[in-house]
Amino acid sequence: xxRVALIGLGKTGKYLASGILNQRNMxxxxxxxxxxxxxxxxxxxxxxxxxxxxxxxxxxxxxESIIFQTRPDVVVDFSSPSSTMKNIAILSEMKTNMVIGxxxxxxxxxxxxxxxxxxxxxxxxxxxxxxxxxxxxMILSNIAAAIxxxxxxxxxxxxxxxxxxxxxxxxxxxxxxxxxxxxxSGLPPKIIPISAIRAGGVIGKHTVLAVGKHDxxxxxxxxxxxxxxxxxxxxxxxxxxxxxxxxxxKDVLNLKKILHEYSDKSSExxxxx
Numbered sequence: 001x002x003r004v005a006l007i008g009l010g011k012t013g014k015y016l017a018s019g020i021l022n023q024r025n026m027x028x029x030x031x032x033x034x035x036x037x038x039x040x041x042x043x044x045x046x047x048x049x050x051x052x053x054x055x056x057x058x059x060x061x062x063x064e065s066i067i068f069q070t071r072p073d074v075v076v077d078f079s080s081p082s083s084t085m086k087n088i089a090i091l092s093e094m095k096t097n098m099v100i101g102x103x104x105x106x107x108x109x110x111x112x113x114x115x116x117x118x119x120x121x122x123x124x125x126x127x128x129x130x131x132x133x134x135x136x137x138m139i140l141s142n143i144a145a146a147i148x149x150x151x152x153x154x155x156x157x158x159x160x161x162x163x164x165x166x167x168x169x170x171x172x173x174x175x176x177x178x179x180x181x182x183x184x185s186g187l188p189p190k191i192i193p194i195s196a197i198r199a200g201g202v203i204g205k206h207t208v209l210a211v212g213k214h215d216x217x218x219x220x221x222x223x224x225x226x227x228x229x230x231x232x233x234x235x236x237x238x239x240x241x242x243x244x245x246x247x248x249x250k251d252v253l254n255l256k257k258i259l260h261e262y263s264d265k266s267s268e269x270x271x272x273x
């Protein structure tokens with residue numbers, strides 16, 4: 001049984017909690033909200049409208065004592081960039097593995113996450129792109145860029161109006177995959193423009209445009225429910241349990257192998273075109 005602690009009980013966090021409670025090999029041992037949250041002291045089961053858990057919601061002010069008392073195997077963090085960075089420092093020192101779904105980190109933050117993980121030898125999955133479908137877009141974008149290296153690429157992303165980071169971490173990762181595709185075909189990296197739209201209650205939509213002189217290709221993914229975040233997080237929890245090191249969702253889903261198998265083929269196609 002994998003013992004899981006949750007940090008962040010917003011809309012996504014609640015879907016994740018419900019998803020974990022439906023897993024036969026997982027149990028929630030702690031649920032942590034921000035210090036000023038009205039959810040403090042609530043029974044998690046009452047928040048989720050279920051009788052499957054009696055865990056009482058605590059706050060991040062007590063995170064060290066909570067982790068020490070409940071001893072989770074994996075902590076899933078869907079909080080905020082500043083809170084997550086503090087949590088990483090504490091949990092890594094306590095040798096606790098993590099799945100990080102928080103977005104909005106700088107490149108410097110990501111380097112610090114990696115350094116902390118390697119220093120304390122715990123396991124971390126950094127997954128701003130935690131939905132399975134988005135990771136398929138990344139593979140397709142990488143392959144498309146390798147084959148269609150004379151096309152113009154652009155990423156367009158749309159999220160709900162209150163999302164703070166812009167562009168999204170997922171859009172940046174898609175852009176990185178496109179750049180990797182160009183590089184694998186022997187071309188120097190190109191800067192891939194990203195257009196970010198914040199409107200209404202859109203959960204998340206990412207579209208890759210590949211535009212040539214005579215045609216246009218679109219690769220698109222849209223989330224219709226936050227349940228897709230829970231599905232990805234559960235896969236990441238199963239993956240990182242008992243591991244050490246820094247990983248991303250492409251490791252969780254074994255996508256590196258797929259990209260490796262296609263890289264040689266796409267390079268051959270590009271040279272023939």
